[in-house]
Amino acid sequence: MKQYIAAAMLFFVASPAPAQNFELEKLFPQVQCMALNIYYEARGSNLADQAAVADVVMNRVQDTRYPNTICKVVKQGLQNADGSMKRNKCQFSWYCDGKHDRPQDQDRWVEAQGIAWNMVEENKFRGITEGSTHYHATYVEPRWAKTLQLVGRIGAHIFYRWE
Numbered sequence: 001m002k003q004y005i006a007a008a009m010l011f012f013v014a015s016p017a018p019a020q021n022f023e024l025e026k027l028f029p030q031v032q033c034m035a036l037n038i039y040y041e042a043r044g045s046n047l048a049d050q051a052a053v054a055d056v057v058m059n060r061v062q063d064t065r066y067p068n069t070i071c072k073v074v075k076q077g078l079q080n081a082d083g084s085m086k087r088n089k090c091q092f093s094w095y096c097d098g099k100h101d102r103p104q105d106q107d108r109w110v111e112a113q114g115i116a117w118n119m120v121e122e123n124k125f126r127g128i129t130e131g132s133t134h135y136h137a138t139y140v141e142p143r144w145a146k147t148l149q150l151v152g153r154i155g156a157h158i159f160y161r162w163e
Helices: 002-014 029-042 047-062 070-074 106-120 143-147
Strands: 077-079 085-090 134-137 149-154 157-161
Touching (some): 029 106, 047 134, 047 149, 047 157, 134 143
Antiparallel strands (some): 134 157, 149 157
């Protein structure tokens, strides 16, 4: 069975058409959510940085303070009365920035899918952030950063964890 899943994953990851890549969502929704988060949070960054962004999501899934699936963690945020997401009120800013969520850079999208697969299905790269549940880009200084323990910097992000 694992060989079938790996073959299916290779087919969808290697597929050049954006519409075909989104078929991944039907077969592996948690991998798809992780890939989108990697793509929008760290595309174009180095492998370690992209893996670290994914590791934070996995750490949140395991932490009782957060939702218990990858998709729920990635899509966590405040909602309007009608159920739509409040603009700029999500844990991961790309999810509720008002823009469409269909990757345009196919090379970076394929890369994000591969990293997501390795993290979610193969458990590779786990632990790179030493338990971090938060991060931010190096060019911002969020208020919450002072309340958490600094773990360190990987690529374009600074990582933190609860005390």
